[in-house]
Amino acid sequence: MKHLKLFLAVVGLTLCFTAGAQSQDAMRLNEYLVINTDDFQDDFGQQNAWIELFNSSYGTVDIAGCFLSDDPDNLKKYAIPGGDVLTKIKPRQHVIFWADNQPYRGTFHVSFDLAGAKEIIFTKGDGKTIIDRIPVKHDLGENVSFGRAEDGIGSVDGSGEGWNVQPRTSPSTNNALIDKAAKPDRMKAIDPYGWILALTAMSVVFLALILLYFIFKAIGNANIKAGKKRSAAAAGTDVKASAYGETPGEVYAAIAMAMHLYQQDDEGHDEESFVVTLHHTDRTYSPWSSKIYTLRQTPSLNKRR
Amino acid sequence: MEHIIENLRQFWQFTGFANFEIGYLIMIIIGCLFIFLAIKFEWEPMLLVPIGFGILIGNIPLFAGLNVGVYEEGSVLNILYQGVQRGFYPPLIFLGIGAMTDFSALIANPKLLLIGAAAQFGIFGAYAISLALGFDAAQAGAIGIIGGADGPTAIFLSSRLAPTLMGAIAVSAYSYMALVPVIQPPIMRLLTTKKERLIHMKPPRPVSPTEKKLFPIIGFLLTAFIVPSGIPLLGMLFFGNLLKESGVTKRLANTASGPLVDIVTILIGVTVGASTQASQFLRWESVKIFIIGACSFVIATFAGVLFVKFFNLFLKEGNKINPLIGNSGVSAVPDAARVSNNVGLEYDPKNYLLMHAMGPNVAGVIGSAVAAGMLLGFLG
Structure with missing residues (x-):
């Protein structure tokens, strides 16, 4: 019983650590576009508002089970479904969600739009812990996006620090060119x-x-x-x-x-001629080491003094 | 008849004679020299024989497209070479090293760990020289690791930082490891006085089995937390040692330190040798790497011996360390320790330094793996 408890404690601790290893905390809201008339199109050929998320870590993060919302009183407005391999976001990569209020169109179509939204909130799988939030600006004009000056860098508390109006939209790619x-x-x-x-x-x-x-x-x-x-x-x-x-x-x-x-x-005596030295040889039997199959002994180097 | 002549002509084009170039002959001579040194003088025979023969395999002039060369994707040699390119042979060798290394000398006298750290100056001295000779930083890091005197680490790091230089780096590292008995003694004599060479060190205390079991666990956790990029090497080294010291995994320890390490040594030796094709190897860069490699061993030996002399300034009479074990901070296990012992015996036939020298020697293995992790972190 004592051993079992110890074992369970170790397993529990290990699970805690591994659960934290691929953390959804590393995900960031990275850019959004409210009025899309001549910008990126979805798979249905439609232009709608979009929200870009960015994996700021150096490990793959699975965002299945996390929530997107435009309502602080209802953080679970859109649950990102599980069972879709595309929800596993590779290190330092982006993913686009269409804010078209048509969730039946697929994993990446959320159940709200940005026309009347006050803010965008990304919440952890527990439905309580807010990972990132950003107020929605409605004065941006058509096809003008708002995003982080450098991917993943800046505030996560909704203050908007590190965010600015983007010189051009950059859905699913870096906001700033990496010229390092x-x-x-x-x-x-x-x-x-x-x-x-x-x-x-x-x-x-x-x-x-x-x-x-x-x-x-x-x-x-x-x-x-x-x-x-x-x-x-x-x-x-x-x-x-x-x-x-x-x-x-x-x-x-x-x-x-x-x-x-x-x-x-x-x-x-070990290397002297005419002196027999007996060594105990411990050999596990296997057809590969059997003497029957050995054609000749492996030659060894004999030094003569 | 014409058909037969045409076929014979084609056959001739495939032969090594038709594709012969002088570079191949030079490399074949080098390969034969390695085999000769290994058999005649027993200089690192376990490595020089496979590498030497690998050089012969890799330098048969080939007609491109036969899909047999080590650099031809999908060929048998290329598949075996993946272990070097992707860096999974070196950690397996470290597993074996861990399973056959007794860290008792180090645990009994842990201050010897610091000598293993000091000798790593060879790595960074070589790094600075490489930069000065025009190599880029990643290449310089890969070349610098030759100073760690650790073949698997050199292969592991060069496969990550400078794959094109890996053949030259690996051959250089193993060559100088074989030449440790030639390179180190003159430097040791130069830097020490007769009085220092006669220092008798206290016999190490007995180490309890519990300490031996704790060492790999604590050693790994500590070093891996500090340098996570060294985990493949450090993890396997300490894991192998735990297999040995735990006392309950004898079969696994025997496999790791016996058949497994032998198999991987054969594969790594032959494929590294085969990767030294004349076209890849006979370059001015390789000559520079060999020169830097020699410098790195000299610097490491200097640093190790001088560090012990410096350290002795703070130690009480009776606790002083014989500076002749300073050279063994480079991790050429156990050759460097053997050199310490032999030089010590030259001056006092009763002064056996082997056991003391094994401390810094195995500390050098840990130190070079940590240094490799640092280089990988900064330059990878």
Whole structure:
């Protein structure tokens, strides 16, 4: 029973951690268009208002079960259905929802439109935790969208920080063009001689090993103390008088003698001719290792002195 | 008759003789040299024999389109090479290394961990030199890892950062690992005084089984939390060690440290060797990589030995560390430790340093994996 409880606790903790690993918290409302007369068309060839979501994480996020709404009093207005592989949003990718109030048209058609909406709210699967919200601006004009200046960056509390009127609509793609050099090129530009990386990385290597040093120093000390207590208890002597942790001199004498003998030419029998050395060979039987199927022995290197 | 002659002419076009170029001959000579060094001097034979023969396999002049070359998609060699390209052989080798490594020396004397950290200067020294020689940052990172003296790590990192240089980097790393007994002793003698070489270190205390079991768990959690990009290598290294030390997974530990690591060593050796086709390998860049590789080993040895000397300034008499074990902070296990022992015995036949040197040696494995994770994080 005790083991079962422990097992369940471990499983529970693991599930908690894995549940959080692919977090829906990383999803962001990224851009929206209210009046669409000459912009992006849906699969039915219709132009409607749209809402763009962006996965700001570096892992795939499944948004099935999350909610979109235009009403703070009814966060569960549109539940994103499960069972659609398209709700798994790849890292740093976008997805468009059509605000056409025609949810029967598919997963990405929500049950409200933006004509009268005050704000757009994206809520977690629990139906209570608001992940992101943004007020809807109705003075944008036709085919003018409102979005984040840089994808995924800015407020999530509805203050609109980091949002602006977009110079052009960019459904399902980045709001701002990414014009950054590759990571190694940036690194070389910042650190042309390599000293910054060297110092940083060496600090981390030292940090990791110093931490290990402290931990194992502490564990070692605790172990020695415990050992001293045990040996003192067994011998019935004072703790301080016992010499736990020091190998008896006889052991070193025996090891040294063995190594000395091994180093002497006349005592090293292992590779000497005409001396039979018996080695115990432990071989699990298998047709692959059977002697019956072995045509010849594997040649071994014999050194002659 | 004409038909037969035409077929013979076609057959001739497919032969290695018809497609021969001098570069292939040079590479075949290099391959034979590797095999010779491995058999005659027993320099890293487990690696140099497969790599040497792999070089022979990869440098048979081929008629393009036969779908047998290592770079021809879908060929048998290409399929085996995926383990190198996609980087799944190195973690499997680390699993085996973990399952065969005894971390007792390190656990008994954890301050030796720091020597393993100091020797990683070789990596970043080589990185700086590579940048100065005109390599881009990703290539420089991949070349720098040669200084970690760890073949699987070098292959793993170069497959991510600079796949086109992987052959040269892997061959360079393994070559210099084989040459550790030649490169390191002169530097060790140069940097130490006779008095320092005669330092006798305290015998390590016995390590309890509980400590041995805790080491891989704590070691992994700590290093992986700090450098998550090193998880493939660190995870497998410590997992392998836990299999060994747990005492209840003997069969798994035996498989990881025996048949599995042998199989992967064969595959990685042959395919890395085969990837050194003359057209890919015989370039000015490869020469530069070999020069930088030599520098990285020299820097790592310098850093390790000097760090011990520096460290000794803070240690009491009787607790001092013999600086001859500083070289073993590079992770060429166990050759670097063996070098420490042999040089120590030259000056005092009773001073066996092998056990002490194994501490920084295995710490070097951890240190180079952490450093690789850092390079991957910054440049990947």
